[in-house]
Amino acid sequence: AQSVAQPEDQVNVAEGNPLTVKCTYSVSGNPYLFWYVQYPNRGLQFLLKYITGDNLVKGSYGFEAEFNKSQTSFHLKKPSALVSDSALYFCAVRDMNYGQNFVFGPGTRLSVLP
């Protein structure tokens, strides 16, 4: 079965510093990987995805993610964090067993401190 791990419950970073939110996955076959962000009292918003191609994927709001097949990782990054980036971040993988459903990690809360 597909699974996703996000090893950090919370990440704190100072505004202007680079940020990394970690994700590792376990899939059978080729991974379809996604990052979503959730702001308070809102639904999840799509940030970026990796299906195939370049290992460095660029997404919304200046975020990018690096796919590493040998380490089965898909870490989310941003060169310079903003206070407005503070939110809950979910890594997800498509699960072909449940109608191409998404399997989500537990989430990482990012706090960007001014």
Place this chain on the structure above:
Amino acid sequence: NAGVTQTPKFQVLKTGQSMTLQCAQDMNHNSMYWYRQDPGMGLRLIYYSASEGTTDKGEVPNGYNVSRLNKREFSLRLESAAPSQTSVYFCASIRQGYEAFFGQGTRLTVV
């Protein structure tokens, strides 16, 4: 551009009461999904509908039923609510092979 619309946004039920959560999407997507979100557990799939006229169980279907009324609408019903069903519920629709689009959620409390 409404996307995915869920109603209601908030609901408080007494144990044993029933209710239906409504979801509609205007993006002409075939696949629709119901998730529940609990702290520290991410989102877990309750039921999904890969196309109009079909529904299937997900990871945590017990205590729930669904109806895919047409291509746009996918409802979730709690027949006899229990405190363990206190959660935030999200509906999503998915473009084949691409990302999911989520509603804003329904915060349900069962007392």
